[in-house]
Amino acid sequence: MEFGTLERQVHVEASPEVVFEVVSRPEHIREWWSDDASLDAVAPGAVGELVWRDGVDSQVESFTVVDVDPPRRFSFRWVTSEGETAKEGNSLLVTFDLEPSATGTTLRLTETGFREKGWEVAVLEEAYRDHERGWDLFLPRLVAHAATVAA
Amino acid sequence: MSPAPNVATSAPVDDDLWSAVGDPTRRRMLDALIAGPGTATSLSEVLPVTRQAVAKHLSVLDRVGLVHSTQVGRERHYQVDEAQLARAVAQLSAVGNAWDARLQHIKRIAESIERAKNNTHDTSHKDASEKHASEKGKNHG
Numbered sequence A: 001m002e003f004g005t006l007e008r009q010v011h012v013e014a015s016p017e018v019v020f021e022v023v024s025r026p027e028h029i030r031e032w033w034s035d036d037a038s039l040d041a042v043a044p045g046a047v048g049e050l051v052w053r054d055g056v057d058s059q060v061e062s063f064t065v066v067d068v069d070p071p072r073r074f075s076f077r078w079v080t081s082e083g084e085t086a087k088e089g090n091s092l093l094v095t096f097d098l099e100p101s102a103t104g105t106t107l108r109l110t111e112t113g114f115r116e117k118g119w120e121v122a123v124l125e126e127a128y129r130d131h132e133r134g135w136d137l138f139l140p141r142l143v144a145h146a147a148t149v150a151a
Numbered sequence B: 001m002s003p004a005p006n007v008a009t010s011a012p013v014d015d016d017l018w019s020a021v022g023d024p025t026r027r028r029m030l031d032a033l034i035a036g037p038g039t040a041t042s043l044s045e046v047l048p049v050t051r052q053a054v055a056k057h058l059s060v061l062d063r064v065g066l067v068h069s070t071q072v073g074r075e076r077h078y079q080v081d082e083a084q085l086a087r088a089v090a091q092l093s094a095v096g097n098a099w100d101a102r103l104q105h106i107k108r109i110a111e112s113i114e115r116a117k118n119n120t121h122d123t124s125h126k127d128a129s130e131k132h133a134s135e136k137g138k139n140h141g
Helices: A016-024 A026-032 A121-129 A131-150 B015-021 B024-035 B040-046 B051-063 B082-096 B098-118
Strands: A006-012 A036-039 A047-054 A057-069 A073-078 A092-101 A104-112 B067-072 B075-080
Touching: A006 B098, A016 A026, A016 A073, A016 A092, A016 A104, A016 B098, A026 A036, A026 A047, A026 B098, A104 B098, B015 B024, B015 B051, B015 B082, B024 B040, B024 B051, B024 B075, B040 B051, B040 B075, B051 B067, B051 B075
Parallel strands: none
Antiparallel strands: A006 A104, A036 A047, A047 A057, A057 A073, A073 A092, A092 A104, B067 B075
8 A cells, every 4th residue: 555545445325426426516525524615616627615614713625626537536636735726745635436336336535645745744644554454443442432431 | 732734624633642642552552451451561461562662652642641550569550541532532533534434424425315316206214314414524522
């Protein structure tokens, strides 16, 4: 696995066309990610906003569409350094790859750029390097434990 | 320390806490301590590291408040600080599993749309239409 890349895959019992809409349209993005989302157009170069509200504060991240190939691929860059145009090296690249399967769609997510982005780089890299065998084993137990603590 | 923007969830991240649990050995130690209090000696017996290394890791965990210790005889007994652990869990879940949660949302939404398309006469609705706001890839903690 490439250092600094997050990869995930999920099977969805829906056609690639439906899944593509859900991953790419702001009215859906705000359902699965942020509290609000906007996007001028689902087209390369289009810039959108993700908004999270926390009480009176809200946090806004812009994102820039990179690749639109319905119903196969949708990608965008986010967490770009302030005042910069999103490009390789200054942002995280999120890519959704959709592949039709017998009963629906295999949705593959990759997020890259952690290394180049350098956000709290040592900490984050350490976290991702061990993500697969570390956190996935550790977290369920921690979460289960936390649930008993909270109860 | 001023909170750094958390790229994955837009919630503040405690860098020290991250560092503390970013290490696989320390995570294994926490796992062991969740089962019950332990000492540097008892932990070194169940982990492939020396007692000295365990002691060092314990001091890191102690510094960020993930464990507390009490002196019992000649040994220092460590136990997990549950409140701080819950806080770490919230942060870790939010960041490390942010995409898992998002993908589960995407799955639910897409499947509910697909069902609506295929069964317009079927009025039965399943959990897909429920709003699981608390699972959004955002740290509410």
